[in-house]
Amino acid sequence: MYYLKTIEEKIRIPANLLGSDLEDAVLKILRDKFERRGFRDTGLVLSINDTDVTGEGVILPGDNGVYYIVKFDALCFVPYVNEVHNAVVKEIVDFGAFASIGPLQGLLHVSQIGSEKFFYDKKSKVLSSTGQKRSVKKDDELVLKISTVSIKSNPQDTKIGLTMRPLGLGKVEWLVKEEKKKDAKPSKKKDKEEPEEKTADTGKAKEKKEKKA
Numbered sequence: 001m002y003y004l005k006t007i008e009e010k011i012r013i014p015a016n017l018l019g020s021d022l023e024d025a026v027l028k029i030l031r032d033k034f035e036r037r038g039f040r041d042t043g044l045v046l047s048i049n050d051t052d053v054t055g056e057g058v059i060l061p062g063d064n065g066v067y068y069i070v071k072f073d074a075l076c077f078v079p080y081v082n083e084v085h086n087a088v089v090k091e092i093v094d095f096g097a098f099a100s101i102g103p104l105q106g107l108l109h110v111s112q113i114g115s116e117k118f119f120y121d122k123k124s125k126v127l128s129s130t131g132q133k134r135s136v137k138k139d140d141e142l143v144l145k146i147s148t149v150s151i152k153s154n155p156q157d158t159k160i161g162l163t164m165r166p167l168g169l170g171k172v173e174w175l176v177k178e179e180k181k182k183d184a185k186p187s188k189k190k191d192k193e194e195p196e197e198k199t200a201d202t203g204k205a206k207e208k209k210e211k212k213a
Helices: 022-034 172-184 188-212
Strands: 002-013 037-039 043-058 066-077 084-093 096-101 104-109 118-121 126-129 141-150 159-163
Touching: 002 022, 002 043, 022 037, 022 043, 022 066, 084 104, 096 141, 096 159, 104 141, 141 172
Parallel strands: 104 159
Antiparallel strands: 002 066, 037 043, 043 066, 084 096, 084 141, 096 104, 118 126, 141 159
């Protein structure tokens, strides 16, 4: 999920940037340090905005840079375990499918597609089941859940595990078909209740006749 977080950080302005505008220098340093990087608590930082330098700069002996305390807003993407996402399949491999989760990709292992067994077709590059003859291919839309998350500094090293095994998840096409089947089924509950009411009324009628007699 996407979050806008306010972060406070101490940064060093090197000597070669001291002659430029302070706000511009701070923004450049923060973007180089945070943007397109992953952090355990912050998630993947997508952009830095609204910087605010608080207090005066501090100079340390033997250091030609100046240190400032800065507050800034960071737009972050933080994937949490058990979050449900709409995803699109980006690549099919022999052991599963890689699907987009926001700006990142996660792995939907072949064992997590559903209760059936899915197999990889090398020629068509499709994951297919033998039972209900379902398939997952590139560009398919899925509703899935995050099962594991391991955030790394380099987004390419970040690992996200995905699953579609729980009820209510799966390929959008499958879910739509299941809903149509449910809507098409007639309600049997009402049919059962009506005879019971007639029986009860018949019983009451018999009781009245016996009293009159």
